[in-house]
Amino acid sequence: MSLTPVHIEFIATGALWTVGLSAIAFVGGSILGFALALARISPVPFVRRCAGTYIQIVQGTPLLVTLFLFYFGLAVVGFDSLPAIVAAGLGLVIYSSAFLAEIWRGCLESVPKTQWEAAECLALTRWQRMVRVILPQAMRIATAPTVGFLVQIVKNTSLASVVGFVELAQAGKLVNNTIFEPFTVFIVVAAFYFVICYPLSAWSRSLERKLNAGRR
Amino acid sequence: MTYQFDFSALLPYWPLFLEGVWLTLKLSALATIFGFVVGTLCAVARAEGPRWLKTVVAIYVEMIRNTPLLVQIFLVYFGFASLGLKVTANTAAVAALVVNVGAYTCEIVRAGLESIHKSQLEAAECLGLTRTQTYWHVIVRPAIERVYPALTSQYVLLMLASSITSQISAEELTAVANRIQSDTFRSFETYIVTGVLYIILSFVVRLAFTLFALVIFPRRRKLGTAI
Amino acid sequence: MPAVVSLSNVHKSFGALQVLKGVSFDVAAGEVVAVIGASGSGKSTALRCINALETIDSGEIVVCGHKVHDPELDRRALRRDVGIVFQSYNLFPHLTVAQNIMLAPTCVKDMGKAEARRLAEEVLAKVGLAEKADNYPEQLSGGQQQRVAIARSLAMQPKLMLFDEVTSALDPQLTGEVLRVMEDLARGGMSMILVTHEMAFARKVASKVIFMHQGKVWETGPGAMLANPQTKELAEFLSNDL
Numbered sequence: 001m002s003l004t005p006v007h008i009e010f011i012a013t014g015a016l017w018t019v020g021l022s023a024i025a026f027v028g029g030s031i032l033g034f035a036l037a038l039a040r041i042s043p044v045p046f047v048r049r050c051a052g053t054y055i056q057i058v059q060g061t062p063l064l065v066t067l068f069l070f071y072f073g074l075a076v077v078g079f080d081s082l083p084a085i086v087a088a089g090l091g092l093v094i095y096s097s098a099f100l101a102e103i104w105r106g107c108l109e110s111v112p113k114t115q116w117e118a119a120e121c122l123a124l125t126r127w128q129r130m131v132r133v134i135l136p137q138a139m140r141i142a143t144a145p146t147v148g149f150l151v152q153i154v155k156n157t158s159l160a161s162v163v164g165f166v167e168l169a170q171a172g173k174l175v176n177n178t179i180f181e182p183f184t185v186f187i188v189v190a191a192f193y194f195v196i197c198y199p200l201s202a203w204s205r206s207l208e209r210k211l212n213a214g215r216r
Numbered sequence: 217m218t219y220q221f222d223f224s225a226l227l228p229y230w231p232l233f234l235e236g237v238w239l240t241l242k243l244s245a246l247a248t249i250f251g252f253v254v255g256t257l258c259a260v261a262r263a264e265g266p267r268w269l270k271t272v273v274a275i276y277v278e279m280i281r282n283t284p285l286l287v288q289i290f291l292v293y294f295g296f297a298s299l300g301l302k303v304t305a306n307t308a309a310v311a312a313l314v315v316n317v318g319a320y321t322c323e324i325v326r327a328g329l330e331s332i333h334k335s336q337l338e339a340a341e342c343l344g345l346t347r348t349q350t351y352w353h354v355i356v357r358p359a360i361e362r363v364y365p366a367l368t369s370q371y372v373l374l375m376l377a378s379s380i381t382s383q384i385s386a387e388e389l390t391a392v393a394n395r396i397q398s399d400t401f402r403s404f405e406t407y408i409v410t411g412v413l414y415i416i417l418s419f420v421v422r423l424a425f426t427l428f429a430l431v432i433f434p435r436r437r438k439l440g441t442a443i
Numbered sequence: 444m445p446a447v448v449s450l451s452n453v454h455k456s457f458g459a460l461q462v463l464k465g466v467s468f469d470v471a472a473g474e475v476v477a478v479i480g481a482s483g484s485g486k487s488t489a490l491r492c493i494n495a496l497e498t499i500d501s502g503e504i505v506v507c508g509h510k511v512h513d514p515e516l517d518r519r520a521l522r523r524d525v526g527i528v529f530q531s532y533n534l535f536p537h538l539t540v541a542q543n544i545m546l547a548p549t550c551v552k553d554m555g556k557a558e559a560r561r562l563a564e565e566v567l568a569k570v571g572l573a574e575k576a577d578n579y580p581e582q583l584s585g586g587q588q589q590r591v592a593i594a595r596s597l598a599m600q601p602k603l604m605l606f607d608e609v610t611s612a613l614d615p616q617l618t619g620e621v622l623r624v625m626e627d628l629a630r631g632g633m634s635m636i637l638v639t640h641e642m643a644f645a646r647k648v649a650s651k652v653i654f655m656h657q658g659k660v661w662e663t664g665p666g667a668m669l670a671n672p673q674t675k676e677l678a679e680f681l682s683n684d685l
Contacts, residue, residue, distance in 0.1 A: 060415035062379035064390060065407055072403040076219045151282065158284035159380065169286055182294035190283045190291065197282035339533035342494060343547035343599060344522040353546060358537040435537055435579055 003184055007175045011185075014171025015192045021157045021167055024089045026150060029096025036101035038130075041108055051101070058098035064159050067091040071163040088160035096153055103149060107142040108134060144207035151197045151204070158193075168192055225402045226409060236392030237413055243306070243388050244375040244421070247313035251374070252367070254314060255321020260356070262322065263329050273322065280319035285380050288312050293384045309378070309386035317374045324366045328359030361433050362442065368425040375421050376414060389413060446505075447472050447603050447634045448493060453502035455488060462488045464658035465502070470603075470636060470651075475629045477645035477666075478638045480655035481680055486638045489655070490607050493636065494527050507602050523551065526596030527605040530612055532588045534580040534595070540567070541576040544595045551599070559598075566594040570624045586617030590624050597628075604628065606637035642669055642681065654680065 039051035058066070071087040074080070111134050119129040161170035172189035176182050226233075262273045280288065292312040296303045303311075332355050340350040360367075382391035389410060397406040430437045448470040455463040462485045470476050478486045491497045493504060495511050495518050504511035507524040534543050544563040548554040554562070567573045570590040572583075580588050589609055596604060606625065610618040622644050629635060629648050639645055645652055646666040654662040654677045662668065662677050672678040 057415060060376075060418040061411045062376040062390065062414055064379045064382070065393075065411045065414060068393075068407040069404070069411060072397075072407060076404045155282075155284040158286040161286070162383070169284065172287070172290075182290065183298045186287055186290045186294065190279075190287045193283045193287065194279065198278065201278070201282055335529065335531055335533045336535065338496060339529065339535075340546075341518075342496070342522055342525075342527045343595070344519045344551040345547060346519065346550075349550045353550070354535055358535070361537055433537075435539075439579060439581070441581075 002179065002181060003175075003188065007179065007185075008188065010175060011168065011171045011188060011192060014166055014168040015196065017166060017171075018154065018157050018168040018193075019196065021085065021088060021092065021160060021165070022150070022154045024085075025092035025096045025153050025157065028089070028093035029100050029153070032093060032097035033100030034104065036097055037104035037108060040101060040105040055098045055101055058094055059102075063091065063095050063156055064162060066095055067159055067163055070094075084160070084163050084165035087163050088157075088165045091163075092153065092157060092160070095156065096149075099149060099152070100146070103145045104138070104142055107138040107145070110141055111137045141211065144204050144211060147200055147204040147207060151200045154197050154200070155193065219404075221405060222402060223405050223409070225400045226396065226405055229396045229400070232392055232396060233389075233409065233413060236387075236389035236410075237417060239387050239392070240375065240378055240389040240417065241421075243309060243313070243381070243386070244371070244378045246310050247317055247374060247378065248371045250310070250314040251317035251321055254318035256325050256356070256360070258318060258322035259325035259329060260351070262326055264351070277319045277322050280316055281323070285312070285316050285377055286383060288316055289381055289384055305381075305384045305386040308384060309381035309388075313374060313378060313381070316377075317370065320370050321367065324363050324370060325359065327366075328363035329355060331362060332359055361435070364425075364429055364433070365442070368422065371425065372418050372421050375417060379414070389417075445472060446470060447474070447507055448636065449503075449505045450489070450493070451503045453489070453492060453504060454500045455485075455492060455497060456500055462658055463492070463499070466655075466658070466660055467502075468653055468660055468663065470634060472602075472634050473632045474650050475633075475635045475648055476637070476651045476653060477649035478636060478653045478655060479640070479642070479645060479680070480661075481683075484655040485658040486655045487607055490527075490605050490636060490638050494525050494605055495521055496527075519551070523599060524602045525605060526599060526601035526603070527607065528589070528592050528596055528609050530608040532580070532585070532592045532612075534588055534592055536580055539577050539579055540572070540583070540591050543580070543591060544598045547595070547599050562598055563594075566597045567591075569597065569627070570594045571620075584617060585613050586620045589613065589617075589621045593621075593624055593628075603634045603636070606635065606639070608638050608640065610639070610641060645669065656680070 036051045036055065039047050040055075042048050042051075067088060070091040071084075074082055074087055074090075079086075115133055115137065116129060119133040124132065157167055158169035160167055161173060164170070166174065168189055172185050176185045179185070258273045258276070261269050265273070289309065289312040292315065293305070293308040296308055296311075336354050336358075337350060340354040345353070378388055379390035381388060382394060385391060393406050393410040397403040400406065436442070446469040450469075451467045453463050453466045454461070466485070466489055468476075478489065480486045488497060492499050493506055493511065495516060499512055502512065506521060509521040509524070510516060511521065535546070538546065541560060541563045544566060545556070545559040548559045548562055549556065564573060564576060567576055570593055572587060572590055572594070575583060575587065575591070580591070583591065593609075609625075610621050613621065618641070622641065625635070625637070626644075626648050637645075637649075646669045649666050652664060652666055652668055653660055654674075656676045662672065662674050664673075668677075669681065672681060
């Protein structure tokens with residue numbers, strides 16, 4: 001048997017789910033990750049340490065294992081009939097939050113200390129200093145690596161297939177189960193990923209170039 | 217919450233877990249070594265090679281960096297089969313990881329090569345070194361020393377990502393965990409233990425890289441600073 | 444005496460910018476030639492052309508018998524005979540002082556490690572840094588780094604040494620120690636060409652001073668000519684320098 005338009009359509013639907021899951025992971029991961037980034041530069045050592053430990057644990061665990069933990073963990077606490085997207089979404093949000101937190105902490109810290117001091121000397125509150133002075137500068141630096149990490153998120157949603165969520169990779173597996181043409185099927189799947197990821201990679205690179213040019 | 221945690225059911229499986237740890241270390245060590253060689257050669261080819269080779273390497277790097285490792289693993293695994301080659305899941309796993317990490321290594325090392333100032337080249341040239349000698353002594357070696365921290369992070373990520381090879385039943389820690397959980401029905405506990413083992417592994421691997429740096433970069437040992 | 448270096452009617456442009464407009468001069472064996480001039484006068488470019496770091500457009504350059512203008516030039520053979528020291532030292536940061544010096548003898552002359560090490564210690568002693576052999580460049584002051592760079596060139600036993608504004612990046616108090624090393628070399632009979640801003644040093648050490656202006660050799664003479672400039676441009680240059 002060979003690949004038919006029906007199969008391609010099925011895979012394309014999977015690609016839409018990949019985009020959707022990526023969006024969930026990115027939005028959720030951003031909210032949590034931003035809070036964590038602020039916690040990492042908090043003046044309270046305990047808060048810093050907690051956030052640091054969380055990040056080390058999440059970054060030290062393979063995403064695959066994190067997903068298994070959410071999949072089986074949700075069942076353990078009594079939610080055993082939830083759709084697969086919940087476990088997959090939660091796992092990816094946690095994963096993204098840790099990496100985004102580290103990226104953004106780096107960006108916040110790369111704003112020169114003198115900027116903090118200047119803002120402080122203008123009698124701004126800590127919150128005002130952050131929102132009016134530091135964040136606008138940090139965000140400029142953060143855009144390129146954040147878009148770059150978005151590519152990682154899209155690629156890593158493929159692991160949601162292990163908990164049975166039918167996104168792009170899982171759609172490929174299912175199609176292959178009916179036509180037994182693994183090489184062809186996964187080339188098509190890879191092409192779909194490439195079409196989603198490559199523009200993001202290129203965008204990230206051009207942002208980085210612009211930033212570097214602006215600094216020179 | 218009514219769930220009763222029971223880690224004791226996993227106790228008899230300790231040797232199996234440890235074997236899994238060992239297999240993961242072996243798998244990622246192989247992938248790291250070959251991936252480093254492939255990536256460095258690609259970086260040099262991309263910087264110095266003829267135009268067609270630069271294009272080939274650029275396409276390879278972009279293809280790998282913009283598709284998921286899981287799909288790459290399937291492609292390599294089934295690709296061998298469609299070429300009529302019979303290889304074990306582990307061989308396919310190492311091959312896929314090498315192909316994957318080679319591309320990332322290429323990008324990191326390339327950044328290192330580009331960071332070496334042109335005046336260094338000029339100085340070596342004026343001392344009468346050949347192109348190859350200059351390239352090795354004055355560009356590649358300091359470039360790798362400079363990007364070593366980035367390489368370390370990449371190879372720790374590789375070790376963690378090697379868990380994905382369990383999807384083609386390569387033998388490593390996650391595959392072992394999958395087997396244990398289906399034996400014991402203690403899925404949650406099994407993956408907690410597995411997660412902890414990976415966290416320990418990532419510390420150990422990072423430490424190993426730090427110590428290795430002291431051996432191969434005498435300058436770092438003496439001064440404790442990066443180039 | 445045979446010329447170690449001979450430039451005749453050398454032209455060189457970077458794009459539309461003409462940097463050398465027919466430069467000619469000779470350097471005899473054992474001679475110390477100081478090339479002076481304002482920035483943009485072409486003096487550094489002339490030096491770089493002598494060592495084939497820049498390719499000339501027309502004219503002839505012969506250095507220690509090597510035809511530098513010849514497209515077939517064996518650059519490695521030329522560089523065995525010519526040492527060069529740069530303004531920015533250009534030491535290799537990942538190698539110790541001794542390793543910096545040993546690199547070329549072991550790579551280019553296939554010298555054994557032990558012999559190269561002895562040689563490194565010998566040339567380091569010459570520049571007064573014997574005790575720094577196992578330090579890394581960043582542990583040394585700018586003046587010390589520049590003396591190591593000189594030692595690194597000396598280790599190849601060149602017939603000619605080129606110095607490209609070697610003290611320009613140094614504080615005044617560090618300049619002295621580098622100039623002393625160069626003076627010792629000159630006294631030892633080394634043929635040298637130095638592009639420099641140190642007028643007092645040029646006057647004291649140079650057997651010939653070449654003043655370059657707008658891509659041409661404007662005035663040539665012994666060190667004493669600096670006290671008695673013949674052209675208006677040199678006089679102007681010297682007065683600006685004070």
